[in-house]
Amino acid sequence: MTTGAAPLLKVRNLRIALPAAGDRLFAVDGLSFDVHPNEIVCLVGESGSGKSMTAHAILGLLPPQVRIDAGSEIVCDGTDLLQLGEQGLQQWRGNRIGMVFQEPMSALNPLQRIGAQIAEALILHARTLGAEQVRQRVLASLAAVGLPEPERICRAYPFQLSGGQRQRVMIAMALINQPRVLLADEPTTALDVTTQKQILDLIRRLQRERHMGVLFITHDIGVVADIADRVIVMRQGCAVEAGTRDEVMLKPRAEYTRALIDALPGRRPATQDEAGGSREVLLQIRGLSKRFVTGGSLWSPAREVAAACDIDLDVREGETVAIVGESGSGKSTLGRMIMRLVEPDQGEILFAGRDILKLPRRDLANFRRDAQLIFQDPFSSLNPRQKVGEAIARGLIIHGEAPKAARNRARLLLDRVGLGAWAAERFPHEFSGGQRQRVSIARALALQPRLLIADEAVSALDVSIQAQILHLLGDLKREFNLTLLFITHDLRVAGEIADRVVVMSQGRIVETGTPAEVLGAPRHPYTRQLVSAVAGTDFLGQLAQDRAYIEALA
């Protein structure tokens, strides 16, 4: 893809110094790369690798505590952006360089109509335009990003749009001044797979049509496989590998890149136990329904959302069942209803033959010993004022264990989840996300539950950490003889860990089957859509073929 033309964006020896208290000296250390017209360059790396810092440095959006070293150069169209003052940079931001952020909700002003916000981006850099011209340009930009009824979107407020629509609006806004360079910082991370697929296609299409250079920042190597022309793999502020997509993805030279690609869920064969058809049914759900009613006042009718609609599901002892669906499909509510954190409207949940919805208070406490939940966000699922050891020991103490024995058990468990007994005396804020998730797992396992519900337990983690946690869960499952209900939006994760996959959409179960059936030959149109939307699917297929080919040659 690299043409002979001069690069649109040239970054040379970029060095960003962190404040003295940071975990390393430089957020970005000696990074150099080019973005040419007509190509998408992906900066890929895990959180803390310095990829977002790089994008922010280009537009002068770094926080005041960090400093760019004197030797660094960021040249765009012959101008060194680092030499420009704040005023000079304003001419570039949104004009010659467009930017799309990760979280479309917080990047839009919630109190202003969409049309006005896009118009503002235009007027800032083209003051001479008349009102009608502005309107036409705004409508055209909304149409260009594939939004239906641009007129209606113009009048809407951000909260009235879906996540995908908002991200399209952000792209329209970033592109309205026809910049040659687009910076996209994790633009699809907050989106569902199907929406992610659409947004990636859109960025690719617009980039081709307008011959732009795109710097695309992501942590997801699957996304890289789908969209990149060239790839730069970053780790701890340094580029560990750079090259065309096929070079990097198919023949990775750096150990780290290989680890990243291997950590992609779905790359390893599913570790299926002998799925016990003969084993007892541990959890039996019949006709479970729940509707949430929101809003509803004198002026607006109440909005009803069906989180669960007549759900039937059996989970056998020792089985791993993955519940897959997009956000809003009701999968998390299902997990919470089983834990009785949310009371269902109708139906029954039988656990080992007893309806837990009718349990008296004392028996409910016993049931809670048998079923535990791991939450998605490791940062909010631990009490910030409670030592980690105490958090784990509490469960045992509540159920009658002597405090001393409980604390000893907590230390053993911390050791078992790979943290070491020293962790017991620390507070949660001293741990990283992956470590906290290990603590959450230890807390859930302390009571030796029979059923473990993992609600998006690895979604907030980097891929390599994700792989470690999945591995740990797999080991613990065998060791503790657990039944695992794994709630996830990520089909790749589901395919890797589950004996059986259940697909949910709008509160209903639309498809059930083994991972091979559901992912390999989906029957329901919704599942088919989900499967085809998974980033990197084509690439993984190609990779498998290539490997087979190479093996055949050997």
Next chain:
Amino acid sequence: MKPALLAFLRRPSGVIGLVILVFVVGAALFASAIYPGNPWDTVATPFTPPGTDGLLMGSDSLGRDVAAGVVHGARISLLIGVTSTFMALVVGVLVGAIAGYSGGRTSSLLMGVTELFQSIPAFILAILLVAILTPSVATITFAIAIVSWPQVARLTRGEFLSLKEREYVQAARCLGESPVSLMVRYILPNALSPVVVAGSLSIATAILIESALSFMGLGDPNMMSWGYMVGTARTMIRQAWWMSFFPGLAILLTVLAINLVGESLNDVLNPRISRQ
């Protein structure tokens, strides 16, 4: 708490407030050592200006030492300020916690009662209570506590409402924690920072209310108080400014110091404000 303490000490306004406060507390603790004897006793010629006859702040219309009054007055101000706020915190946190955690009808009922108290102007209610119950340290403290707890209750309820939805609280529920344990072990420690800040600021308000009550002659007749001194001297402010000036200054500095400390505590304890 170490880093919080350090962050607090890095704020000049907080440190200034703390220094003034140390002086006021010192005066209250060692009043009988600094000015032995009864501050009500006549010790000099009436209307002696400050600086003469060894009187630092002069004497009042009955020949009492104003400086002795100011130092002894610190006792009553701090005593009433701290105890009434403590009572308000206990009641307010209890009501707010139960209302915030339980929700539904209990919450509506408790908040209804809280609003009932808030709908009466605080100072008028305090005057009314003290007048009915006859003025004494105990009744004044009680009256101030009665008018201060509703704010604490509302604040605590708000914190509980948002914290009870947190995942760590739900996780604790899954472990089988009882509601009381959830409130005491998981929610309360995380809700306490804003409540502590509000409490520190409400000490200042309590001191002001006490001064105002004494000013109006509703103070404890046996205790020398800043408000009482300002109140009795106000008619002679042109002839003998020092009689009302020094106790007034004492009120101003004490309230200011507590507010400075409270604001700094807020900056330090409130996680939503970055600790730069």
